[in-house]
Amino acid sequence: MNKRNTTIFSAIALVSLTILSACGGSDSAATDTTAGATTATGVSLVDVCPATIVVQTDWFPESEHGGLYQLMSDDAVASKDTGAVSGSLVVNGEPAGVKLEIRAGGPFLESPVVTEMYQDNAITFGYVGTDVAITRYNDAPTLAVFNALNINPQVLLWDATKHPEATTIADAAKTIKSFYVYGDPAWMRYFESQGLIEKGQVDSNYKGNLLLSTEDAAHQGFATSEPYKYANLESGAITTGYQLIHDAGWNSYAQNLAIRKDRLEELRPCLENIVPIFQQAQLDYIADPTRANAIILSTVATYDSWWTQSEGDVANGAASQKELGIVGNGETPTFGDLEEARVNDFIAKATPILREQGLEIADIAAGDITDNEFLDTSITYQG
Incomplete structure (x- = not known):
């Protein structure tokens, strides 16, 4: 599936007044005392945020972007020409006084998300994975302030009927000749270095098709998408086996909402809200x-x-995020934080791999690319 930035892959709390959390039937509430002036609904971003909050995503609209679309008004207007949808930013269905514009990525972008962020000051937030933040720190530093997906949903998957004993990538590599990926992803080099797969088994010419219907191979994809698509093939259902690249050791945070690091003080009042x-x-x-x-x-x-x-695609995507633990708390009860220990661990394992690819990688730590100070620590995922 030709999704997102495959070289490597959000939202309503409370501002001033208490708002009940809808998650998991919880009736707990949280209060943010840093809010700006309140509207009749109790939430206003007027005077603290840009008049239009622009989020540059990494791919077409999909369920993994669902938290953003939760904030989009029902009268939103999309443009085929620009690949953007805009409308009022709503909290619990009520306008918060500013506009929200969600820009699609993929073919709508002429350059990577981070580059777009530095070329267009209208962009408030961009989707920037931890690996990308490391890679681009020297020339375009970013600061992740929220993570919607605790676990990266990216996987390597195969036909489980043909390979019933394979439950991990290492298992699959024992009997599957070819693993198709886009280009030269750093995570695949990492798997090679860990002995999970041999370099000769990697084919960098994956086209995004559902090739398990015609070939006994493995390919990259997303746990929230391809297993459902294979199970609903018109030509006959295929049961897939897979392992999350996170579970195989590449524990980068994906789809972080990040800002340009040089805009931190400018955007601070908005971020607090x-x-x-x-x-x-x-x-x-x-x-x-x-x-x-x-x-x-x-x-x-x-x-x-x-x-x-399809309706099935997006419904499955949302359900899978819950069922597979893609959305959830990490080691802390705060939803959406970027854990220092995890980020530092990832930096340590990713840096040599990225340098091996010929990239100039700075010596950085978690605090250089993440900032949890704007999170409401009382907001937690309760399943």
Whole structure:
């Protein structure tokens, strides 16, 4: 599946007044005392945030972006020409006084997300994975302030009927000749260095097709997508086996909402208010994705490209994020934080791999590319 930035892969809390969390039937509440002036609904981003909050995503609209679409108004307008959808930013369905614009990535981008962030000052947030933040720190440093997906949903998958004993990538590599990936992902080099797979088994010419229907191989994909698509093939269902690249050791955070590091002080008043909103919206989406999924489907239809999504695709994507633990707390009860120990561990394992690829990688630590100070620590995922 030709998704996102495959070289390596959000939201409503409370501002001033108490808002009930919709996640998991929880009736707990959280309060953010740093909010700006309140509207009739109790939430206002006027005077603290840009008039239009622009989020540059890494791919077409999909369920993994659901927390963002939870904040989009029902009267949102999408443009096929620009690959963007915009409308009022809503909290619990009520306008918060600013606009929200969600820009698609993939073919709509002429350059990587981070590059776009530095070329276009209108972009408030961009999707920047930890690995990308490390790679681009020297020339375009970013600061992740919220993570919607605790676990990267990216996987390597295979036909489980043909390889019933394979439960891990290392198992699959014993009997599968070819592993198809896009280009030269650092995580595959890492797996090679750990002895999970041999270099000669890696084919960098994956085209994004559901090739298990025609070939006995393995390919990269997403646990939230391809298993469902294979199970619903018109030509006959295929049961897939897979392992998350996270579980195989490449524990990068994916799809972090990040800002340009040089805009931290400029955006600080906005971050103090909107980051908790991002936290809660992701939880609200997982609790009930119906409204946001409808906006996703409508937007995809307007873009009218080769990328399609069905009601089943987005419903499965949201459900899978919950069932597989893609969305959840990490080692702390705070939802959406980027854990220092995990980030530092990842930096230590990724740096030599990235340098091996000929990249100039700075000597950095978690605090250089992540900032948890704007999170509401009382917002937690309760399943």
